[in-house]
Amino acid sequence: MEQNPSAKLAKADIPNTESVTEALSEVLSVTYRLVLKSHICHWNVTGPLFYSIHEMTEAQYTDMFAAADVLAERIRALGKPASVDPAGLAASPDGQDPDAELSANEMVRELLSDHERLALRLRALVETAKAAKDPVTADLATERAAFHEKAAWMLRSTAA
Numbered sequence: 209m210e211q212n213p214s215a216k217l218a219k220a221d222i223p224n225t226e227s228v229t230e231a232l233s234e235v236l237s238v239t240y241r242l243v244l245k246s247h248i249c250h251w252n253v254t255g256p257l258f259y260s261i262h263e264m265t266e267a268q269y270t271d272m273f274a275a276a277d278v279l280a281e282r283i284r285a286l287g288k289p290a291s292v293d294p295a296g297l298a299a300s301p302d303g304q305d306p307d308a309e310l311s312a313n314e315m316v317r318e319l320l321s322d323h324e325r326l327a328l329r330l331r332a333l334v335e336t337a338k339a340a341k342d343p344v345t346a347d348l349a350t351e352r353a354a355f356h357e358k359a360a361w362m363l364r365s366t367a368a
Contacts, residue, residue: 224340229288231333232345235352236279238329240292242322243272249315252308260366261312265319268359275352282348313367320363327356 246269253261280290310318330353337346 225286225288225342227336228333228340228342228345229283229286231329231336232279232283232286233288233290235326235329235333235349236276236283236290237292237297238326239272239276239279239352241297242319242326243269243276244297245322246272246319248308249310249319252310253312253315255312257312257316257366261316264362264366268319271355275355278348279352282345286342286345316363316367320360320367323356323360323363327353327360330356 246265250262250265250269253265283290307314307318330349333349334346334353337343337349
């Protein structure tokens with residue numbers, strides 16, 4: 209029995225899977241790093257904002273952890289291996305490790321900055337996916353950008 213050729217997704221259906229999977233892999237790594245950083249803040253936040261930040265970071269890292277699986281599965285669907293560099297999880301792009309000793313406001317400001325940067329990276333991924341004629345990845349990146357923009361808004365509203 210012959211299968212319907214349009215029912216198969218082939219790598220050839222997306223002209224530039226390399227640029228899309230490279231950008232997805234970067235987003236996956238940054239997402240995992242932000243999950244870790246959010247956990248560190250969740251565990252160590254103190255002060256009058258403890259409960260609200262503790263609850264907010266838990267909701268955020270839970271969402272991002274699930275999203276990491278979706279991002280990795282999209283990379284696999286495009287025919288590339290999904291992985292995260294463990295060395296890149298601890299240190300930020302400026303080489304600084306997440307700091308458990310920060311004040312609640314400093315934690316909020318750092319997380320805010322990270323969510324804003326990831327939202328921008330995801331917006332760039334939308335454009336990369338559109339250029340590659342990959343609406344599935346563009347939709348996924350749009351959804352993830354919306355999450356990070358909302359997280360940034362919440363954190364911005366919490367910051368003193």
